[in-house]
Amino acid sequence: MTDYIPFVTTPNDCSIAGKLYSDAAAIRVSLERIDQIRELLPSGPKRWLDPAIDGLHHKDIGKLSDKYRAHLHQFTGYAKIADAQFQQNPQKDTVKSFVFAALDRCNKEKPDWLSVPQLPLVNDTSRNKINKLLAETSKEWKQEKAFEGKLLLPAIFTHQGQLNNKTARNKKITWIVNCYSAASADGVWAVDSSLYDQEGANTFDHRFPSLRYLHEELNKALPEGVITVCGPYWGMNLVLWARGLVSYAGIGLGSTYKYNIPGAKLPQGNVRIALSPLRRWATVNADLKEWLNDAVSALPLGDSAATEFANLEKDFSKYLHDRILARTQVAGFYKSWFHKFSKLPMAGRALALFQDLSSSYVLGKGLQKFPLPEEEGTGRRPARVAKQFMMNCL
Helix, strand or coil: CCEEEEEECCCHHHHHHHHHHCCEEEEHHHHHEEEEEEECCCCCCCEEEEECCCHCCCCCCCCCCCCHHHHHCCCCCCHHHHHHHHHHCHHHHHHHHHHHHHHHHHHCCCCCCCCCCCCCCCCCCCCCCHHHHHHHHHHHHHHHCCCCCCEEEEEEEEECCHHHHHHHHHHHHHHHHHHHHHHHCEEEEEEEEECCCCCCCCHHHHHHHHHHHHHHHHHHCCCCEEEEEEEECCCHHHHHCCCCCEEEEEEEECCCCCCCCCCCCCCCCCCEEEEHHHHHEECCHHHHHHHHHHHHHCCCCCCHHHHHHHHHCCCCCHHHHHHHHHHHHHHHCCCCCCHHEEEHHHHHHHHHHHHHHHHHHHHHHHHHCCCCCCCHHCCCCCCCHHHHCCCCCC
């Protein structure tokens, strides 16, 4: 099995996962979506089920999507769990009823791994008591129900300030370890839900090392051999895994390489394709087609990158009109990219990833006269994304 974990939410996700990722160590599924995809999930990987209660993070639960509110209605006391005053002075009976309802519903699906119910982390300590009690009652549930699978504690960060400052980071790590112990969990899943790591922002020069420090410091604080998962991200998950800082890398399935807290009404994303030689993706539109033509013209005849860009240009209209085909192209590239390193001994992965990204960076520098279309925002420079990941490999 390969050390990636696809995050699956839709039937299309299941189709791509079945075609490309049946070798995954596990597949992470949201309880909110299980009825839509239960029969479509690949049978090989372990099944990690998340109760999807972290949407209670949103300030106004009345504005959440109808489907998500219907999901929450299954769990006794969910409105109190969402209440800021209750979070600071939670009542055990209410929390226990909520946790047992959520985990009992999850257990019907016979998961191999199960997420401990947790609210996302905020900048202050206002959720410390509720999250500790959620963890403690999850342990009680596991003991009473004789659950034989593994419990993973979610640590969902919501703002870069929780990671960028060491003092703030230390406080969060201490609390994660406390909740991990309270739940008697088997692992920790950590993700920065505010991070879209292909954006190419200047702040990433600080954010990426801070994310790396989080996992280094968390590993020192946790017992040896604990399951650790990061992401989903596009590149920092691969960096953290290659450096041996996490057991598994959470990944997307051709469309989202970011963790979105459930419940909000999200617009449909752009159609994108992977620019494989540059180790990044880009939005499919007429400007990108023109950019591909410019890139092919600028590169030497017979260059492998020129050939890949030419093939993308040739099939461009197909991707433009077929969202699933474009997603599959991205997911196919990502699988092959990850497998380049999964075949290597652990000790050589970080250096190999550095060299791989260095080649993409050099290629991008050679194309710097041709910035990508405006849709790529701060990441328009072709070498930008590879460079930022490269700088964190070693």
